[in-house]
Amino acid sequence: MALDVNSAAGNGYSIKRLKLNQKPPSDVPIYIGRGIVHRGLQDFSLQSYTRRAILTDKNVFRHWPEKLSAILCDKDDLIIVIPPGENAKCLETLHNIWAVLLNYKFDRKSILINAGGGIVCDTGAFAAATYMRGIPFIQLPTTLLSQTDAAIGGKTGVNFGGLKNIIGVFAQPVAVVCDTEFLSTLPAREYRSGFAEIIKHSLIADAGMFRKLNTVDLNKLKETEIQKILIKSCEIKCKIVSSDFTEKGSRKLLNFGHTVGHALEMASGKTANPLLHGEAVAIGMIAEAKLSTLAGLLSRDELTKIEKIIASAQLPLRAPRRLLSGVMAGMEQDKKNERKKIKWVLLKSIGNAIFDSEQPKQLIKEALEYVLR
Ligand SMILES: NC(=O)c1ccc[n+]([C@@H]2O[C@H](COP(=O)([O-])OP(=O)(O)OC[C@H]3O[C@@H](n4cnc5c(N)ncnc54)[C@H](O)[C@@H]3O)[C@@H](O)[C@H]2O)c1
Numbered sequence: 143m144a145l146d147v148n149s150a151a152g153n154g155y156s157i158k159r160l161k162l163n164q165k166p167p168s169d170v171p172i173y174i175g176r177g178i179v180h181r182g183l184q185d186f187s188l189q190s191y192t193r194r195a196i197l198t199d200k201n202v203f204r205h206w207p208e209k210l211s212a213i214l215c216d217k218d219d220l221i222i223v224i225p226p227g228e229n230a231k232c233l234e235t236l237h238n239i240w241a242v243l244l245n246y247k248f249d250r251k252s253i254l255i256n257a258g259g260g261i262v263c264d265t266g267a268f269a270a271a272t273y274m275r276g277i278p279f280i281q282l283p284t285t286l287l288s289q290t291d292a293a294i295g296g297k298t299g300v301n302f303g304g305l306k307n308i309i310g311v312f313a314q315p316v317a318v319v320c321d322t323e324f325l326s327t328l329p330a331r332e333y334r335s336g337f338a339e340i341i342k343h344s345l346i347a348d349a350g351m352f353r354k355l356n357t358v359d360l361n362k363l364k365e366t367e368i369q370k371i372l373i374k375s376c377e378i379k380c381k382i383v384s385s386d387f388t389e390k391g392s393r394k395l396l397n398f399g400h401t402v403g404h405a406l407e408m409a410s411g412k413t414a415n416p417l418l419h420g421e422a423v424a425i426g427m428i429a430e431a432k433l434s435t436l437a438g439l440l441s442r443d444e445l446t447k448i449e450k451i452i453a454s455a456q457l458p459l460r461a462p463r464r465l466l467s468g469v470m471a472g473m474e475q476d477k478k479n480e481r482k483k484i485k486w487v488l489l490k491s492i493g494n495a496i497f498d499s500e501q502p503k504q505l506i507k508e509a510l511e512y513v514l515r
């Protein structure tokens with residue numbers, strides 16, 4: 143994977159190349175900068191494809207109609223708009239995307255550009271990866287969460303049977319273009335949700351980044367600061383993904399907070415107050431850090447530090463007790479489980495995580511009760 147960074151000064155690019163441990167090897171450039179959509183896309187001569195479609199959602203299109211339309215090259219190009227929200231990450235949406243591509247005669251040399259948050263990126267990438275056994279796609283993430291996490295690393299898919307991301311494939315885009323200008327219209331709650339994954343990256347792999355995050359006010363970042371954080375966060379994710387693309391081992395570390403987080407996201411999704419992905423992950427990280435402490439791995443002092451940074455990002459720390467049974471049921475079907483055993487990602491210290499840990503039921507219950515009160 144290559145990280146093509148539009149420097150904080152606004153001009154000049156630096157490129158980092160990280161090889162993906164994959165056959166055949168593949169390099170995916172990641173562009174990060176403000177107003178860089180066209181700079182990012184011109185490297186991939188969009189005109190050379192037979193057709194172009196932009197997949198986006200209603201909210202993103204409402205805010206950015208001109209910016210998105212300006213990407214297209216031909217009168218036959220399309221903008222496909224799906225409904226916003228986690229419920230749209232489903233087979234029905236996929237069916238509709240495939241049908242449009244087919245009806246408008248998209249062939250294997252056409253390209254799909256996924257312009258939206260994690261929902262559009264995950265669903266669109268899966269649609270592209272499966273249509274005609276795979277057409278090229280570009281990820282154009284428009285939320286903080288998708289710029290720092292969801293658009294990077296080649297995990298694509300949709301929810302099914304009440305479970306998160308249970309149908310999907312690994313597939314790499316032609317490029318990822320993170321234009322921070324999109325973040326200017328992002329609702330504050332959605333913006334905060336992105337910090338959960340940024341904090342997660344520091345917790346599993348980089349104590350220095352965690353210390354730095356503690357020195358800034360996460361909700362009042364300047365453009366240069368947010369770009370620096372994005373670059374660091376993407377570097378961590380790229381490094382982990384590059385060493386284990388299909389998640390046979392160390393990539394599992396990226397699931398920290400997600401065993402509880404995904405179950406909580408799905409359980410709360412059935413209530414009047416659904417949690418956003420990042421919010422559920424924030425609570426999930428506290429539960430899993432607590433489990434790490436109960437298992438004798440993580441110090442209490444570090445658990446407190448983790449709760450503090452999540453609070454300072456104005457993310458939730460707890461969820462209602464009534465979600466407990468739904469969360470337990472969801473965790474039992476977690477993708478990482480083997481022979482019905484939950485495999486945990488736990489922290490030994492901030493910046494140092496382990497995966498595939500099994501824990502006794504009593505400790506798991508205690509950790510869940512710590513966050514579900
Ligand atoms: N594939 C992966 O590796 C990976 C990693 C992390 C998360 N995810 C997935 O990502 C999803 C969450 O992504 P998300 O938080 O981006 O959610 P999202 O796609 O639902 O976007 C959040 C909300 O913001 C709106 N929005 C998006 N961009 C906007 C903009 N620039 N201005 C105004 N509004 C905008 C959307 O319409 C939506 O209402 C979850 O389904 C999660 O499972 C995937």
Ligand SMILES: [Zn+2]
Pocket residue numbers: 291339400419423
């Ligand atoms: Zn996540």
